Amino acid sequence: MSRFRESRHTYRTGTIGPPMSFLYPFFNFLQPGILWPDLASLRPMLVLSILALMMGLRGRSSYDRREAWRSKQFFWLVLFIIAQALSVHRSGVGEILAELGNWYVYLLFVVISVLLMRDEKALHRYVWGTLLGSLFVVGYGIYAVPAWGGYQGTGRAGAYGMYDNHNDYTFIIIQIVPYLYLFWRREKGFLRKMVLLLGLGACLIGVAMSMSRGGMIALVVEVVLIVILGMEGRRRWLLLPLIVILGVSAVGYQYARRAANQGNDYTAEEAEQGRLELWKAGVVMLAANPVLGVGSRHFPEYAWQYYDLSHDMKGKVSHNTYVEVAATSGLVGFVSFMLMGWRLIQDLRRARRSGPTGGILDATRLATLIGIYAMAMRALLDAKPYDWCFYSFCAISIACCRMLDRSAQSTDTSPAERGAKGTIRA
Numbered sequence: 001m002s003r004f005r006e007s008r009h010t011y012r013t014g015t016i017g018p019p020m021s022f023l024y025p026f027f028n029f030l031q032p033g034i035l036w037p038d039l040a041s042l043r044p045m046l047v048l049s050i051l052a053l054m055m056g057l058r059g060r061s062s063y064d065r066r067e068a069w070r071s072k073q074f075f076w077l078v079l080f081i082i083a084q085a086l087s088v089h090r091s092g093v094g095e096i097l098a099e100l101g102n103w104y105v106y107l108l109f110v111v112i113s114v115l116l117m118r119d120e121k122a123l124h125r126y127v128w129g130t131l132l133g134s135l136f137v138v139g140y141g142i143y144a145v146p147a148w149g150g151y152q153g154t155g156r157a158g159a160y161g162m163y164d165n166h167n168d169y170t171f172i173i174i175q176i177v178p179y180l181y182l183f184w185r186r187e188k189g190f191l192r193k194m195v196l197l198l199g200l201g202a203c204l205i206g207v208a209m210s211m212s213r214g215g216m217i218a219l220v221v222e223v224v225l226i227v228i229l230g231m232e233g234r235r236r237w238l239l240l241p242l243i244v245i246l247g248v249s250a251v252g253y254q255y256a257r258r259a260a261n262q263g264n265d266y267t268a269e270e271a272e273q274g275r276l277e278l279w280k281a282g283v284v285m286l287a288a289n290p291v292l293g294v295g296s297r298h299f300p301e302y303a304w305q306y307y308d309l310s311h312d313m314k315g316k317v318s319h320n321t322y323v324e325v326a327a328t329s330g331l332v333g334f335v336s337f338m339l340m341g342w343r344l345i346q347d348l349r350r351a352r353r354s355g356p357t358g359g360i361l362d363a364t365r366l367a368t369l370i371g372i373y374a375m376a377m378r379a380l381l382d383a384k385p386y387d388w389c390f391y392s393f394c395a396i397s398i399a400c401c402r403m404l405d406r407s408a409q410s411t412d413t414s415p416a417e418r419g420a421k422g423t424i425r426a
Contacts, residue, residue, distance in 0.1 A: 021116040022129035024052040028109065029133030029172070029388065034161035049112060056115025063406040068114050068398050073347060076340035077394055081107045083333035084296040091295070099296055106391045113395035123399055124360050127179055130392060134176045135199045138206045141169050145209055155261055157209035167382050170215025173203045174222055174378050175389040178367035181226055186363050208254070211261055213268070214381030216254040220247030222374035229370055274310060275319045275381075281307035282323035286330065293330035299383070303327075321379035337385065344372055344397045351404040361407065364400045368393055 027048055033040040068074065085100035117123045141159040144150045151158030156166040163169045180203065184196035207219050227236050227243055255268060284306040285294050294302045304314045318324045326334040348369040372393050 019125065020052050020055045021118075021122040022125040024048060024112065024116055024129065025126055025392070026129035026133040029130060030136055031161040049108060052112045052116060053108075056112055056118075059115070059118050062119040063402040065114065065402075067402050067405070071343070071347065071398055071402075073340050073343035073394060074110070074398060076336045076343060077110060077391075078107065080329075080333060080336040080340060083292065083329045083336055087292045087329040087333060088295040088298070089292065103296070103386075106386070106388075109388070110391050110395040110398070113392075114399050117395070117399035120359075120361055120403060123364060123396070123403065126399075127183070127364055127396065130396075131176055131179055131183075131196075131199065134172050135202060137163050137169075137172055138176075138199075138202050142202065142206055142209055150209070156211045157206055162386075162388065166210040167212045167214060168384060168387070169210050170207055170212045170218065171375070171378065171382070171384060171387050171389055173206050173215070174218050174374050175371055175392065177203050177219070177222055178226060178230065178370040178374070179364070182230055182363040182367045183360075185230075186360060208250075211254065211258045213251070213254055213258055213271075214378060216251050217381070218374055218378035220251060221377050222370065223247065225370045225373055230366060270312075274313045274316075277307065277309050277313050278303065278316065278318045279320055279323050281309060282318045282320070282327035285327040286334075289327075289330055291330045292332055293326065293328045296328050296333075297386075299324055299328050317383040319381065319383055321383050321385050324383035325385050340394065341372065341376065341390075344394060345369065347401045348372070348397055351401040361400060361404055364396060365404060368397050368400065372397075 028045065032044045033042075081100075081103050084103045085096050088095045088099045113126065117126050137159045141150070141157040141163065144159065145155060145157050150156050151164065151166045151169075154166070158164050158166040158169045159172075163172050177200065180196050180200045184193055184200070187193050187196065204219075207215050223243055224240070224247065227240050231239075259268065281303040282299070285299075285302065288306060299318050300315045303309060303316075303318070318327065322334070322338075325337050348365055351365055371389070375389055375393070
């Protein structure tokens, strides 16, 4: 009975806090309004975002949140969102506001996420919410293949909403694989370790069933990064050649399966030629509109006007996130997008030198770094500047690095000084 009273007291005083740090990312990736269309009119994520924002603002943080808002990656994120809205300036103020309405959700997501990740426990819950929500999508994509033929009945795995397409489906897998592995190494409960291990297996199966060639290449690169950065000791260098051999074989097998699946309708050579055409169109579009591009999300609409595209390529996105950003939001959007990623990497690498190693914080930092590296490669082969992964990485890295900085500062002060400082209010 005393334990029950203690747990209730701890919940009320905020040491454990409400489970919003888990629920918010879980439902964000679950996409309830798309999974259950009847709920769409109720705007479930908007309602949840408002509740999460209120709870985040009321809570206390183990670090000074002003440092989060002053971080350079957050600055470049804000500039990138502004660039997306301003890129449609030719259509008037109304169109600018409408485009801002499409992009502000990502900035809001980062702000709310940082507010919710107030301490190490909340960060731990947040990552678990991300993993379980994402794994539902991964499992849905696997189930879809035997149930109704997967993506548009092609036999390729694809889920729903943002991850409906078989190529887009691999983005969420590439995002979570490093967290699954590194958390599996550090979690102690049997059930949690089994969930993470089964999740890793589901991700491997999901990429294979998607038949996405770019997804498989990115997964192989990510596994190599996990071996190099996520493992310790000399044995990883002995394991690396085997991983490379298996990875090359997996990529070759994926190409063969995709060719057999599509037949002569769309060969790998045709896909490569089509992408080169789209990329060249993007370069011409940027040269003609260097500052703010042709307008956010307008690549399919205008590409054919700047380059002689093949008939099958008209109306398609650029299949390259960097080309897409540069062509549609110009140098302002491209530079801010690239510098946001660069600052994230710098912050995560710097935090490794200054913070403690071995715990959940370091596992989260390392998983985020590996995920960013792998996603940087995946983004070369598909156009998804609006994918949640970029903004999830941003939020997690900002909060995690501020906590690591706080831990490093605490180790440099005496116990008396740490007691005097207490908890920082947001």
